[in-house]
Structure formats: C-alpha cells, structure tokens
Amino acid sequence: MADAKCPTCKKVMVGGPTGPHKPFCSERCRSIDLGGWLDGAYRISAPVEEEDLDEGMPEGAGTSKDDPAN
Numbered sequence: 001m002a003d004a005k006c007p008t009c010k011k012v013m014v015g016g017p018t019g020p021h022k023p024f025c026s027e028r029c030r031s032i033d034l035g036g037w038l039d040g041a042y043r044i045s046a047p048v049e050e051e052d053l054d055e056g057m058p059e060g061a062g063t064s065k066d067d068p069a070n
Contacts, residue, residue: 002016003016004017006023006029007023007024008033
C-alpha cells in the first residue's frame with residue numbers, strides 16, 4: 001500500500017492508514033475531524049435553487065402589503 005497523509009495533521013503514514021482510526025493516524029485526529037463536522041466547519045453545498053428558498057414558508061410569507069411589486 002502507498003504512503004498516505006492524515007487528513008487532519010498531514011502526518012505521513014508509511015504503508016497507508018491502518019487500524020481503527022483509518023483514514024486518520026490517531027484517535028485525536030479522528031476526534032478533531034468529527035468536531036469540525038459537529039461545529040459546522042465543514043459543509044456539503046449545492047447550488048441554491050428557487051424552490052429551496054421557498055420551501056417550508058407558509059403561503060404569502062415574505063410578501064409585504066407595502067411592496068409596490070405585489
């Protein structure tokens with residue numbers, strides 16, 4: 001197996017990641033990565049669609065009676 005770097009600390013793992021912490025080099029690096037996901041530091045994004053913006057809003061919400069466009 002080829003050498004690999006830990007995605008958290010960038011330590012080179014000779015022979016690639018092995019053991020219960022794979023793909024990380026240690027439990028510490030694994031926990032740091034999990035903490036990043038839980039804190040919202042990582043996001044999986046997709047382009048925002050018009051339907052996504054309106055989803056879950058009640059009928060007529062977001063319109064103003066004072067708005068001349070309505």
